[in-house]
Amino acid sequence: MALPRIPLTIGLFGCGTVGGGVFDLLHNPVRRQALERLGVNARVAKICVQDVHKDRQLAHWSPTETSFTSNSRDILDDGSINCVVELMGGVDAAKDVVFEAIRAGKHVVTANKALVASFLPEIEQLLRAHPDVRFSYEAAVAGGIPIIHTLQRAYSSDTITEVAGILNGTTNYMLSKMEAHGVAYDDVLQEAQALGFAEANPSADVDGFDVQSKIAILTKLAFGGVVAPAAIPTTGISRLAAVDFKYAKMMDSTIKLLGVAKLVGPAADSAERTGTPPAVAVFVSPVVVHRSNVIASISGATNLVNVRSQNLESAAYVGPGAGRFPTANSVLNDIVQLARGDAPSEPFMPSKPLTLESDYEAQFYVRVTITDGLGIIRHVGQTAEESGVSVYSILQAPIVDRARVQFVVTTEMSPLSKVRAMCQKIAALPFVQEEPLFLPIM
Amino acid sequence: MALPRIPLTIGLFGCGTVGGGVFDLLHNPVRRQALERLGVNARVAKICVQDVHKDRQLAHWSPTETSFTSNSRDILDDGSINCVVELMGGVDAAKDVVFEAIRAGKHVVTANKALVASFLPEIEQLLRAHPDVRFSYEAAVAGGIPIIHTLQRAYSSDTITEVAGILNGTTNYMLSKMEAHGVAYDDVLQEAQALGFAEANPSADVDGFDVQSKIAILTKLAFGGVVAPAAIPTTGISRLAAVDFKYAKMMDSTIKLLGVAKLVGPAADSAERTGTPPAVAVFVSPVVVHRSNVIASISGATNLVNVRSQNLESAAYVGPGAGRFPTANSVLNDIVQLARGDAPSEPFMPSKPLTLESDYEAQFYVRVTITDGLGIIRHVGQTAEESGVSVYSILQAPIVDRARVQFVVTTEMSPLSKVRAMCQKIAALPFVQEEPLFLPIM
Numbered sequence: 001m002a003l004p005r006i007p008l009t010i011g012l013f014g015c016g017t018v019g020g021g022v023f024d025l026l027h028n029p030v031r032r033q034a035l036e037r038l039g040v041n042a043r044v045a046k047i048c049v050q051d052v053h054k055d056r057q058l059a060h061w062s063p064t065e066t067s068f069t070s071n072s073r074d075i076l077d078d079g080s081i082n083c084v085v086e087l088m089g090g091v092d093a094a095k096d097v098v099f100e101a102i103r104a105g106k107h108v109v110t111a112n113k114a115l116v117a118s119f120l121p122e123i124e125q126l127l128r129a130h131p132d133v134r135f136s137y138e139a140a141v142a143g144g145i146p147i148i149h150t151l152q153r154a155y156s157s158d159t160i161t162e163v164a165g166i167l168n169g170t171t172n173y174m175l176s177k178m179e180a181h182g183v184a185y186d187d188v189l190q191e192a193q194a195l196g197f198a199e200a201n202p203s204a205d206v207d208g209f210d211v212q213s214k215i216a217i218l219t220k221l222a223f224g225g226v227v228a229p230a231a232i233p234t235t236g237i238s239r240l241a242a243v244d245f246k247y248a249k250m251m252d253s254t255i256k257l258l259g260v261a262k263l264v265g266p267a268a269d270s271a272e273r274t275g276t277p278p279a280v281a282v283f284v285s286p287v288v289v290h291r292s293n294v295i296a297s298i299s300g301a302t303n304l305v306n307v308r309s310q311n312l313e314s315a316a317y318v319g320p321g322a323g324r325f326p327t328a329n330s331v332l333n334d335i336v337q338l339a340r341g342d343a344p345s346e347p348f349m350p351s352k353p354l355t356l357e358s359d360y361e362a363q364f365y366v367r368v369t370i371t372d373g374l375g376i377i378r379h380v381g382q383t384a385e386e387s388g389v390s391v392y393s394i395l396q397a398p399i400v401d402r403a404r405v406q407f408v409v410t411t412e413m414s415p416l417s418k419v420r421a422m423c424q425k426i427a428a429l430p431f432v433q434e435e436p437l438f439l440p441i442m
Numbered sequence: 443m444a445l446p447r448i449p450l451t452i453g454l455f456g457c458g459t460v461g462g463g464v465f466d467l468l469h470n471p472v473r474r475q476a477l478e479r480l481g482v483n484a485r486v487a488k489i490c491v492q493d494v495h496k497d498r499q500l501a502h503w504s505p506t507e508t509s510f511t512s513n514s515r516d517i518l519d520d521g522s523i524n525c526v527v528e529l530m531g532g533v534d535a536a537k538d539v540v541f542e543a544i545r546a547g548k549h550v551v552t553a554n555k556a557l558v559a560s561f562l563p564e565i566e567q568l569l570r571a572h573p574d575v576r577f578s579y580e581a582a583v584a585g586g587i588p589i590i591h592t593l594q595r596a597y598s599s600d601t602i603t604e605v606a607g608i609l610n611g612t613t614n615y616m617l618s619k620m621e622a623h624g625v626a627y628d629d630v631l632q633e634a635q636a637l638g639f640a641e642a643n644p645s646a647d648v649d650g651f652d653v654q655s656k657i658a659i660l661t662k663l664a665f666g667g668v669v670a671p672a673a674i675p676t677t678g679i680s681r682l683a684a685v686d687f688k689y690a691k692m693m694d695s696t697i698k699l700l701g702v703a704k705l706v707g708p709a710a711d712s713a714e715r716t717g718t719p720p721a722v723a724v725f726v727s728p729v730v731v732h733r734s735n736v737i738a739s740i741s742g743a744t745n746l747v748n749v750r751s752q753n754l755e756s757a758a759y760v761g762p763g764a765g766r767f768p769t770a771n772s773v774l775n776d777i778v779q780l781a782r783g784d785a786p787s788e789p790f791m792p793s794k795p796l797t798l799e800s801d802y803e804a805q806f807y808v809r810v811t812i813t814d815g816l817g818i819i820r821h822v823g824q825t826a827e828e829s830g831v832s833v834y835s836i837l838q839a840p841i842v843d844r845a846r847v848q849f850v851v852t853t854e855m856s857p858l859s860k861v862r863a864m865c866q867k868i869a870a871l872p873f874v875q876e877e878p879l880f881l882p883i884m
Contacts, residue, residue: 004446025599025753036597037792144754146596152586156480157774159465165667294760297739311467311771312586312743318736319754329753332599341783350479391699 004341005081008042008107012074013097014088016051018111018139019202021328023047024086026335027060040339042083045287076100079274083338085331086110097121102126102133107343109334111139111327117213117229120220125347134343136334141214142167142303144326146333151221152344155309157373160222162262162308162331164442165286167214169321170198170205171237171257172281175286176299177401179254185238197301208257208284209234215259215282218305222261223280224239225354227236234284234360239437244367247408248288250395251365254296255439258287262308264357281360288365288441294318295442362440363392364419366409369433373404379429380409387422388412404433410441447781448524450549452483452519454498455539456530457491457498457510460553460581462570463770468777469502482781484525488517493735494698496786518542525780527773532609544568544575549785549825551776553581553769555792559655559671561819562662578776583656584745586768587761588775592789593663597751602664604704604750606729606884609656611681611873612640612647612742617728618741621686621687621696631807645802649678650699650726657701657724660747664703666797667720675800676726681879686809686841689850690730691805692837697739698882700729704750708797719795723802730883731789736760738755738884805834806861808851809869811875814844821871829864846875852883 002036007185010026012019025031026281035042045067049056052068076097084101088094098115103126112115116123116137127135128246133198139146146171150158166172171193177188189206192198204210219227223371237257248255261282289296294316298304303321308314321325370376374414377394384391390412399405411419425434452468454461465486465730467473477484486508492669494510517523518539530536533556541821542555544548545568551559558565558579569577580590593602609615612634619630631648633642646652654671657693661669662734679699683707690697703724708713732740736758740746745763750756781783812818819836826833853861861880 012592031599034597040598144757146592149595150592153591153779154771155774156477156482157473158771196543216604260577292741294736294739297736299734305880311767312761313768315586315759317759319757324751326755329600336598350476426859430521 005039005041006339006341007307008083008335008339009081010083010085011056011081012044012047012337013075013084013086013094016087016332017324019047019087020058022054022087022170022284022331023061024059025328025332026286026327028062029271035336037305038315038336038340042334042339044337048072048075059213072097075246076104077191081105081106083109083335085335086112087331089223091115091118097124099338102130102135105130105133107134107338109136109338111137111318111331113140113210113213113217116140117216118319119143120348121226124351127347131345134338134339134345135347135414136343137347138334138341139327139330141217142305143169143321144329145303145305145322146330147305147315147317148221149333149337150317151218152347152349158311159307160307162260163215163222163305164219164258164260164262164295165218165305166256166295166298166303167211167213167321168205168257169303172298172303172321173197173301174206175237175240175255175257178240178242182242182245182310184242187238189367206238210257210283211257215261215284218259219261219280219282222307223353225279225280225356226351227282227356231334231356232282232284235286237286240286244437245345245408246397247365247367247395249384250397250411251410253288253290253441255286256289256295256298257284258295259284260287262360264360277355279355279357281357283360286439290442303373312404313433332398359417361413362442363413364411365439365441366411366419366423367406367437368409369404369406369436370380370431370438371433372405373431376389376431380426383429384409384411384422384426387423390417405425447481448781448783450525450777450781451523452486452525452527452777453523453548454489455514455517455526455528455536455654457489458529459487459766460769461529462498462500463766464773465503466501467767467770467774471502477778478661479753480778481777483625484777484781487523490517496644500816511715514539518546519614519810523548525549525551525777526580526882527777528554529773530790532789533557533560540570544572546768547572547575547757549576550779553579553658553773555582555626555652555655558582559658562666562790566793569789570826572789576780576787577789578780578785578842579789581769581772584747584761585648585763585765586771587612587745587747587759588772589660589759591775592751594791596657596790597749600751602749602751603806604661604702604736605657605747606700606702606704607657607660607747608652608698608737608740608745609653609701609747609763610699612646613746614695614740614745614763615639615743616648617679617682617697617699620682620684624684624687626684627682630648648680652675652728653699653701655725657703657868659776660701661703661722661724662790664749665720665799666723666791666794668793669724669798672875674724675727678729682728685848686879688809688839689809689837690742692839693730693732693852695730695732695883698727698731698737698740699726700737701726702729704802706802719797721797721799723783723799725802727854728881729879730749732884735884773863801857802860803857804854805855807881807883808853808861809848810851811846811848811878812840812848812873813875816875822868825867825871826851826853826864829867831864869879
């Protein structure tokens with residue numbers, strides 16, 4: 001019962017931070033020996049980069065073993081190359097490379113979350129037409145955490161009910177700073193940009209689009225259904241202020257930007273689902289998380305994925321979300337799995353019908369900004385009542401500036417739709433200065 | 443490149459909490475269908491139990507498919523059974539069953555940590571003589587956490603430098619209670635016993651022997667070397683008192699019973715180890731853990747394994763440490779892996795030479811119990827100096843009872859051997875009432 005091992009001759013696209021790390025891990029003679037003992041025979045034959053003359057500072061490069069090219073055809077048309085490792089980033093050019101590689105019968109390993117999330121159904125379809133091709137993407141979600149392989153392997157006899165993750169290191173770093181030092185959002189963003197953690201255009205991170213792609217991928221793995229990233233309701237962190245961490249602290253909680261996908265409705269309670277497809281609510285939002293939850297303890301650029309399921313109740317996987325060697329390590333895990341003949345033939349798990357439910361129930365944190373006056377609590381309470389939302393508590397820190405007072409209402413378990421409608425009504429009240437910020441509470 | 447799938451006809455030994463859970467997960471028709479879609483064809487043909495007449499309350503049992511027996515030969519001599527799942531517990535009888543099964547060419551899945559840890563070299567040797575037999579034991583360490591598969595698969599291109607885990611749910615429950623409610627050790631033990639969390643004879647848990655077996659197994663997986671459980675220096679939790687949590691809190695820390703295995707000496711710093719075998723320090727001890735460490739956030743019966751490595755720096759795996767379905771889920775993961783032809787041929791990873799180092803460096807927490815008097819700090823400081831240990835801080839809560847004063851000395855980074863010698867000297871000082879309690883600080 002020896003496994004059908006596959007000697008891999010690799011064409012690498014991209015040789016930046018992660019690509020260089022992959023090359024050096026794979027060609028380091030000591031590690032190579034260790035991999036050979038595991039039955040892994042893999043080498044990079046060609047590297048496709050834009051500028052072949054740039055010094056890539058590869059510690060273990062040898063010109064007799066690996067050549068550089070700027071022409072992707074040199075790899076895609078090379079019959080001796082049976083595996084493409086795509087680490088070039090971006091979507092359009094990467095898509096051409098990956099799709100052509102599959103059509104040419106080459107295995108693909110990629111770290112490209114946007115590509116995988118945006119073209120998941122097309123990739124699945126292409127793989128069905130090329131059943132001998134393996135497609136691996138461990139590094140696409142949560143950098144160094146082996147979450148893809150774990151979801152592919154550890155839950156086959158289980159029913160996942162919720163996946164919630166800190167999936168973006170940049171924003172988690174920023175939120176951790178805001179909490180620890182009471183820093184304002186703009187200041188912490190500037191600092192993160194100065195340190196190189198945040199991009200000059202930080203939108204992908206702070207507006208939650210990066211997390212959107214990742215939770216779309218995790219949703220497919222956990223529940224079997226395809227969700228278009230753009231269809232996921234997404235709230236970023238840019239409206240969070242130091243005061244929110246103050247109120248969270250009063251609730252013995254903190255605030256984390258999470259990607260969440262959870263079963264809702266009757267399916268959430270039954271182990272054996274038959275008949276109607278389960279409904280899943282998927283969203284990206286800052287969430288108020290109680291201190292006793294392990295999610296609250298993850299600070300800095302670290303990522304976490306928390307999986308709730310019927311057999312395990314709750315399990316969490318924690319590790320670095322990005323960086324040269326963490327991400328390269330995940331790419332290497334894919335290469336090793338492939339070379340050992342272990343890569344799954346259905347990398348996104350078998351497809352299942354799934355209903356995307358835009359509404360879900362939670363307790364909510366609602367921060368209201370007002371000009372101080374009389375009868376305000378009564379007005380807000382009345383609006384909640386009219387909206388069918390029960391108020392659980394009202395938090396009010398000592399007032400410093402009567403012209404701009406911020407207080408917090410927390411709700412009982414309520415549907416998101418009702419809370420959103422309530423917030424729109426509150427925004428229309430005369431003394432209210434801006435649309436209330438509402439966050440689910442976990 | 444389809445995988446060589448293996449239809450499994452299973453002989454199950456033991457049908458208690460975990461065994462019954464495994465049976466019901468595997469024979470539940472909805473789950474079975476899902477497994478079949480993954481290419482898993484597995485059923486339990488025979489169950490060996492002491493009392494065949496006891497009602498096992500199996501929801502999905504059918505007499506035409508599965509028979510009960512009290513004679514192990516009915517399974518071991520049955521040529522149609524190609525897989526033994528051993529969930530009977532204990533070591534002696536289980537060892538006979540497992541060893542005979544391997545000799546008969548049957549695959550083995552077990553949850554038996556004591557068996558695996560105590561007979562690891564023998565099992566490895568037997569598997570070398572029977573290269574077609576697969577041996578899986580995911581459920582033997584940290585119940586529902588897929589830590590065995592993760593160590594087997596996610597670190598092949600990495601170098602692990604430390605594994606540290608909360609590996610016993612009972613003691614973690616007890617320590618969490620002591621911390622949260624300031625309860626004395628004896629009271630929390632009685633409560634845990636009344637709730638059925640702790641055994642009438644709690645020694646395996648509270649004296650650390652259960653963790654000893656588990657960290658021995660993790661040491662083999664992480665570093666390649668066999669460590670006999672009995673050779674692991676082990677301190678349990680029975681000497682911990684409410685006052686230790688008070689002092690830990692002053693240090694913004696808590697106390698967790700950990701199994702730890704870490705590289706020490708020059709090997710710890712070099713990615714590429716050649717020549718001399720690396721030295722690993724392995725121990726079981728309560729450890730003072732700072733709040734900022736994710737380990738400190740794990741309370742109740744939950745387990746955690748934290749893995750430090752060169753590529754990932756730090757990654758943590760969190761989940762239930764025991765229980766019917768978490769443990770059964772891990773057994774099922776082994777069965778699925780085996781049925782799909784994915785079970786590794788070297789389940790303990792390739793062996794590597796390793797030196798067991800009984801000494802290691804850490805900062806230490808030393809709690810000294812004295813009758814109050816003059817010049818005590820000077821005496822203790824002098825003893826530390828004579829022992830070559832530098833004092834980092836001295837903590838003294840307000841004194842309530844002058845006849846029994848407890849204070850804490852924390853050390854700079856020091857070798858365990860010097861701290862132990864210092865504590866013996868301190869114990870001999872006239873005003874000291876008992877041997878100081880010393881715990882490493884993480």
